[in-house]
Amino acid sequence: MIDLNERQRHQVVVIGGGFGGLETVRRLKKADVDVTLIDRRNFHLFQPLLYQVATGGLSPANIAAPLRSIFGKQKNCRILLGEVTGFDLEQNEVILQDDRCRFDTLVVAAGASPSYFGNDSWQKYAPPLKSIEDATAIRSRLFWCFEQAEREACKKDRCEWLTFVIVGGGPTGVELAGALAEISRHTLVNDFRSIDPSEARIILVEAGDQVLSSYPPDLTSKAESKIRQLGIELRTKTQVTEIKQDYVEVEHVGSTERIATYSVIWAAGVKANPLGGKLAQAANCKTDRMGRVLVSDDLTLSTNPSIFVIGDLAYVTNDEDNPLPGIAPVAIQQAKFVAKLIQLRQSGRKSKDRFHYRDLGSMATIGRKAAIAEIGKFKFSGIFAWWLWLAIHLMQIVQFQNRVLILIQWAYSYLTYNRAARLITHPTHNDNEADTSKAIDQTS
């Protein structure tokens, strides 16, 4: 048993150092409680910019801030690096791999994982983009494909190496496609002797009618025309039916096509962290089909008011009864609400408040100088939306240092189209050289 349990104060345990968990801990800074933040990783990851790491524009440390450096001076906060494996709600304990941690109040903000909709075998050939390791693995794979194409004498094989398929037309898929277009059309333009990188095919596959489906149709249309303008092949209403080592099979209104490629990235869907299911089972609560935990109006479990679930792990609806999206602003607002409620309870006022999400707008970037944004009644697209996107994302980066460094790195990249971080570091791709086949065996 972890020794913090010997303390006398009210114990708040927060699981997950993402946007929700981080904000909860921060807001409890002056509360008369002890806070324990448990995370598997020793850093907070600024996920909205993960695609920049995957495409060599930023380094992992630019978008990741050590949790201990964020909370070093918050004396009521203690950080545990560990993996939560379950819950013992009779004892009010969180079960870790090799330990237990008692709580008076529990905030579960464990986030989401990629979902392959039952086709988990696809993950081997179509990695997701959720972690730093995913991002560096994708980065290695993308640049490795250009290297292989350069060494390939046969034109057909070269084309296959230079075909990139991105599955999923949400913000991540669109950002990745846009960045890949920029890399092949600009960054690498002088780099090769046998191939012309700008001949790379970038295919964006979306099952629905349109990309960025949460935006109004007129913004979506603008985004789609920008995507096409960047030379990206946009395939809407197209389902992926199979992914193998050297091809992806897609279906569009009944007809099937096999696209030869060694590089598929999965940006198609997420499900709740499996901890949601474990918690729901332990507390006798329900989850939705994505594994999110159904919570009360005040974000607590209906069966246990001392347990909160927030962020991507919680199923919460807005006034129109639509589920709230899995985005940072939702998690952050929920965190503020929860931290306030905990403090109210501490002071004896058991407020029966209700969480209300205030939609401050949303934005998605497509590439250099191109984005769409919806803020209240206002809609923006093009360069203004892009500057807005850039400014807001820079402001949000957690650490001062990262903000300045990213600004410089972006300014430099913007002027030169350079991507200094395009390192092929993943062991996979070096081991692979021992392999005479073309296969890339994704081992991690």
Add this chain to the structure above:
Amino acid sequence: MIDLNERQRHQVVVIGGGFGGLETVRRLKKADVDVTLIDRRNFHLFQPLLYQVATGGLSPANIAAPLRSIFGKQKNCRILLGEVTGFDLEQNEVILQDDRCRFDTLVVAAGASPSYFGNDSWQKYAPPLKSIEDATAIRSRLFWCFEQAEREACKKDRCEWLTFVIVGGGPTGVELAGALAEISRHTLVNDFRSIDPSEARIILVEAGDQVLSSYPPDLTSKAESKIRQLGIELRTKTQVTEIKQDYVEVEHVGSTERIATYSVIWAAGVKANPLGGKLAQAANCKTDRMGRVLVSDDLTLSTNPSIFVIGDLAYVTNDEDNPLPGIAPVAIQQAKFVAKLIQLRQSGRKSKDRFHYRDLGSMATIGRKAAIAEIGKFKFSGIFAWWLWLAIHLMQIVQFQNRVLILIQWAYSYLTYNRAARLITHPTHNDNEADTSKAIDQTS
């Protein structure tokens, strides 16, 4: 066979994109030759700052520059990402994993690898510091040890997690020890609740009489007193006799001691890349006991004047018949010499020149504001030497972008003692959480 062989011009093939290979290619920019640079990695690594990555001060991309971005505009240079496996000198061909590459002139600059002096089983527990992957693995391990200590209830076990042993008192070992001292005494000082990171034991083990043995005794003494002042336990005349998962065994004037630790870093020795042995065998030449190829005065093989060996892979002596050290300035001067000789030969003047190393001095850093430098007859130590070291290293970094970013990152780190890149990303350490034992299984 790679299609560049169809070209008509004189073909220069350079193996290795380190300091020697890079400079050779650069210096051949205006030569009437085609240059092919072969490297296993797609980037040049600025090795002198690798210890900064291993200790979370810099990101990998800060000290690595993509080869294609360095040579994108050098039209007579072509880059092949590939692993050289041998030589067919009858055909004048370099053998790659899955291909061959013909040459008229060959420059082998494949560098050095870590040497465990026959105890290769130690590598598993005492990783070397030669590659980006080594550096990020060491970084993960170091910070992981602090995390484990924080979670450990037993004081004795905590001490073991907080014991760091660095084997080898050369520049790398000294730099690592100095950086670790700074991390534990400053960077992490607010970060933990159960442990005091400044209680970490940092032990620097050196088999010889003193650290930094290539420097004059008075500078070495100053370095050693600075090392002790930083709270590092310096153990000279001490041999490592065994390294296991949870301890290292050392011998000092006949008596043996077992030091309990989970973190040993190997900075004790290097040997030549195995390609040196293959080349020597193919060309019927000799190697020294470190595997370096013995070359003629003009850096060619005595049996084949169209093959040059430079850098850490070559055994070359100075006027006093001492072998030249394996440092960047030697490799760079040799590269300049070779590039010039190739051009002279091209123009028909078969100069029988002799390589002469001009020692411009050397310097080693110990930590913040502490370094030693020997430049000609002048010796420096302390803060001036450190500023000199800093300025020279910043100047040398290959890419403009990196130089500016590093300057800012260092300025920031200097002011705040922060190390923003202290991410535990290595898969080892996450997988390890599933393991209830304390062992860290170093799988890569």
